[in-house]
Amino acid sequence: MTKKYTLNKMADNGTSKTLPQYVAAISVCLGAVAAGTVLGWTGNISEKLKQAELNDISIDESSLGWIGSFMSLGAMVMCFPIGILIDIIGRKWGCIMTVFPFSIGWLLIIFSSNPGMIYAGRFLTGLAGGAFCVAAPLYTSEIAQKDIRGTLGSFFQLLLVIGILITYVAGACMSPTNVSILCAVIPLIFVAVFFFQPETPVYLMKKNKTSEAIKSLQRLRGSSYNVDNEIKEIREAIENDQKANVPFFVALRSRASIRALCICFGLMFFQQMSGVNAVIFYLSDIFKASGTSLEPSTASIIVGVVQVIATFVSSMVVDKFGRKILLILSAAVMMISGLTLGIFFTLKDRDILDDSQLEKIGFLPILCLIVFIAMFSIGFGPIPWMISSELMPEEIKSVAVSSAATFNWFLSFIVTKFNVDLRSSIGSDSTFYIFAVISCIGTIFVYSVVPETKGKTLAEVQELLSGTRKDEKQGIDNPTFN
Numbered sequence: 001m002t003k004k005y006t007l008n009k010m011a012d013n014g015t016s017k018t019l020p021q022y023v024a025a026i027s028v029c030l031g032a033v034a035a036g037t038v039l040g041w042t043g044n045i046s047e048k049l050k051q052a053e054l055n056d057i058s059i060d061e062s063s064l065g066w067i068g069s070f071m072s073l074g075a076m077v078m079c080f081p082i083g084i085l086i087d088i089i090g091r092k093w094g095c096i097m098t099v100f101p102f103s104i105g106w107l108l109i110i111f112s113s114n115p116g117m118i119y120a121g122r123f124l125t126g127l128a129g130g131a132f133c134v135a136a137p138l139y140t141s142e143i144a145q146k147d148i149r150g151t152l153g154s155f156f157q158l159l160l161v162i163g164i165l166i167t168y169v170a171g172a173c174m175s176p177t178n179v180s181i182l183c184a185v186i187p188l189i190f191v192a193v194f195f196f197q198p199e200t201p202v203y204l205m206k207k208n209k210t211s212e213a214i215k216s217l218q219r220l221r222g223s224s225y226n227v228d229n230e231i232k233e234i235r236e237a238i239e240n241d242q243k244a245n246v247p248f249f250v251a252l253r254s255r256a257s258i259r260a261l262c263i264c265f266g267l268m269f270f271q272q273m274s275g276v277n278a279v280i281f282y283l284s285d286i287f288k289a290s291g292t293s294l295e296p297s298t299a300s301i302i303v304g305v306v307q308v309i310a311t312f313v314s315s316m317v318v319d320k321f322g323r324k325i326l327l328i329l330s331a332a333v334m335m336i337s338g339l340t341l342g343i344f345f346t347l348k349d350r351d352i353l354d355d356s357q358l359e360k361i362g363f364l365p366i367l368c369l370i371v372f373i374a375m376f377s378i379g380f381g382p383i384p385w386m387i388s389s390e391l392m393p394e395e396i397k398s399v400a401v402s403s404a405a406t407f408n409w410f411l412s413f414i415v416t417k418f419n420v421d422l423r424s425s426i427g428s429d430s431t432f433y434i435f436a437v438i439s440c441i442g443t444i445f446v447y448s449v450v451p452e453t454k455g456k457t458l459a460e461v462q463e464l465l466s467g468t469r470k471d472e473k474q475g476i477d478n479p480t481f482n
Helices: 019-040 046-050 061-088 091-096 099-110 115-143 146-153 155-173 176-194 201-206 210-221 228-244 255-273 276-281 283-290 296-321 323-349 355-360 363-378 383-391 397-426 428-449 458-466
Strands: none
Touching: 019 115, 019 146, 019 155, 019 176, 019 210, 046 061, 061 091, 061 115, 061 397, 091 115, 091 176, 099 115, 099 176, 115 146, 115 155, 115 201, 115 383, 115 397, 146 155, 146 296, 146 383, 155 176, 155 296, 155 383, 201 210, 201 228, 210 228, 255 276, 255 383, 255 397, 255 428, 255 458, 276 363, 276 397, 283 296, 283 363, 296 323, 296 363, 296 383, 323 363, 323 383, 323 428, 383 397, 383 458, 397 428
């Protein structure tokens, strides 16, 4: 049975404080702000880049596509190595080390003299961002009590969208160079704050540093909390791991492992193929193409604010309503929004309505994109990253989570690189129809396959995946996992 690294509070454990856990989770997720600035960097400066406002470098549509997608390519390359690295040097130092590719990447962009330097900078900053998508959620899951694990796990996405909003606002009123300088400062702030947080007790116990693990737990749970039971259970779980010594590919063949992989890869697929990164990277271009009278930069900021608010709401309700219902609601509404956007562009691009008629419904693309981003941020934004750490058996967790993240960023690269080409070849309307159909399939996938992990320890989740446990909160067996 998979071990309980996130533990129930026992009667003799004393009172556990949650504030130190919140502080640690927010501190590590300041790195997500840095990753968010990488994602949102092109959102409001695309036109400025094409007008050679970045060091007089000439940027065409093709180059802009590469600038957007090189970030995803860098993230994809790093996701797998970071899973190995954080098992060697620790979750904390794995996060801190990303300051180097962040800083070098932004410096290349700031002092770029040709598109190649911008590509290299985007690749390196993407590499750092991809590392955070693995390291930060794992750090958070290993420091959190189970009753607040969902809330803390959602902080990564919340801080990520705050980073995106920062670049939207900065891009509207600053030059590309100054936006890049601002982005380069954020990773330094992250290191200065997170440096003083503890390593996770799970990692320290794996390295036989019991006294340090005790200190870490006492700092995270409070001085009045008795950590003995938690330390004992972690030690027993690690010892059982060592005794079992199950090879990776043997563990991979278990029923729980196969289903966890299918669910996590499926959620990553539907997250990216909903078209969200295409929307984020080319937000101002989409608004400009819609013909709305609202300034694209202003509309982008509105969408960014909504994204932050919706992600904050998600962090507050994910441990109350659960992961599954939020995923279903998210995918269903994204499907409707994508379909409506497709209809709008059909009416516009196929000359079905004239300019005066289109002006009357010019609010529609703004409304649809706001709803799309809001619902993505409530469900499919934070939860796939969170649920990957919750579902994966410990024997394959590091490699499996890294592989799922690699797959996620590969899809992001495909979507961002070829989104412009796809819109040019089949039209914006057909592109949004495709995204809507994928979200529809995603709704069915979540309803049929994804289990609810709210309030369950990691061991209980493994029992659910293996078919040996009933979903007691629903009072029925999960139909897929029996």
